[in-house]
Amino acid sequence: xxxxxxxxxxxxxxxxxxxxxxxxxxxxxxxxxxxxxxxxxxxxxxxxxxxxxxxxxxxxxxxxxxxxxxxxxxxxxxxxxxxxxxxxxxxxxxxxxxxxxxxxxxxxxxxxxxxxxxxxxxxxxxxxxxxxxxxxxxxxxxxxxxxxxxxxxxxxxxxxxxxxxxxxxxxxxxxxxxxxxxxxxxxxxxxxxxxxxxxxxxxxxxxxxxxxxxxxxxxxxxxxxxxxxxxxxxxxxxxxxxxxxxxxxxxxxxxxxxxxxxx
DNA sequence: AGTATTTGACCTTT
DNA sequence: AAAGGTCAAATACT
Ligand SMILES: [Zn+2]
Numbered sequence: 001x002x003x004x005x006x007x008x009x010x011x012x013x014x015x016x017x018x019x020x021x022x023x024x025x026x027x028x029x030x031x032x033x034x035x036x037x038x039x040x041x042x043x044x045x046x047x048x049x050x051x052x053x054x055x056x057x058x059x060x061x062x063x064x065x066x067x068x069x070x071x072x073x074x075x076x077x078x079x080x081x082x083x084x085x086x087x088x089x090x091x092x093x094x095x096x097x098x099x100x101x102x103x104x105x106x107x108x109x110x111x112x113x114x115x116x117x118x119x120x121x122x123x124x125x126x127x128x129x130x131x132x133x134x135x136x137x138x139x140x141x142x143x144x145x146x147x148x149x150x151x152x153x154x155x156x157x158x159x160x161x162x163x164x165x166x167x168x169x170x171x172x173x174x175x176x177x178x179x180x181x182x183x184x185x186x187x188x189x190x191x192x193x194x195x196x197x198x199x200x201x202x203x204x205x206x207x208x209x210x211x212x213x214x215x216x217x218x219x220x221x222x223x224x225x226x227x228x229x230x231x232x233x234x235x236x237x238x239x240x241x242x243x244x245x246x247x248x249x250x251x252x253x254x255x256x257x258x259x260x261x262x263x
Numbered sequence: 264a265g266t267a268t269t270t271g272a273c274c275t276t277t
Numbered sequence: 278a279a280a281g282g283t284c285a286a287a288t289a290c291t
Contacts, residue, residue: 123283
């Protein structure tokens with residue numbers, strides 16, 4: 001009821017206050033002798049709150065974009081507002097997304113976020129009750145081939161490290177570019193490089209997800225179509241990322257989530 | 264040339 | 278009617 005028409009700043013304030021409370025609690029717990037785990041948990045919560053605040057801020061920044069940053073100078077355009085009449089009939093079909101199989105992928109986003117397919121964004125929508133907009137993608141080879149695969153991506157309200165991805169349809173396209181095919185076909189397992197980082201600071205939520213994926217992938221037969229995948233991307237320890245020699249791609253990623261560019 | 268993203272209109276579903 | 282999903286023209290990036 002509350003988080004409906006208020007502007008995003010209110011959410012920002014809430015998240016910030018939440019982080020403040022968590023820090024306060026942390027400080028209180030610090031004077032207690034044997035609450036190390038509690039403190040650790042609180043620290044992670046607070047860290048998560050900050051990360052959430054940053055992501056929300058980026059959302060706000062994004063929504064006030066048209067007036068911002070470098071825009072191509074219109075040089076000379078002062079056209080009147082034009083109303084255009086368009087009456088078109090679009091036939092409908094398609095199945096639903098349905099199915100809520102939840103899968104969790106280990107946080108390493110080496111390639112986990114890029115599932116090896118090329119996606120073309122075709123829409124974005126604000127969803128009731130969701131802070132972040134839902135983004136719609138379809139396979140790039142829809143026209144070249146008949147590939148009907150689609151997916152929608154939405155960041156979690158609660159956890160800044162979780163992005164829900166819902167797939168619909170299966171790829172009928174073929175992988176064109178194979179520069180380095182590598183060991184592309186693995187089970188839903190994590191990838192090698194980031195393992196330590198993951199394990200050293202997994203949030204409680206991440207743990208849940210990970211356990212849930214194991215149960216889901218092993219026991220239940222997941223329908224090949226229409227599945228919801230929950231991706232926990234990016235880990236908190238960027239220092240660890242720096243200490244390891246991780247390429248620019250990761251720093252790029254790091255930038256996306258931890259840095260606000262000052263413009 | 265080319266292909267991707269953005270975004271309001273339009274259509275479907277609830 | 279309103280929320281959710283898609284289209285397509287304009288725009289941006291290569
Ligand atoms: Zn495809």
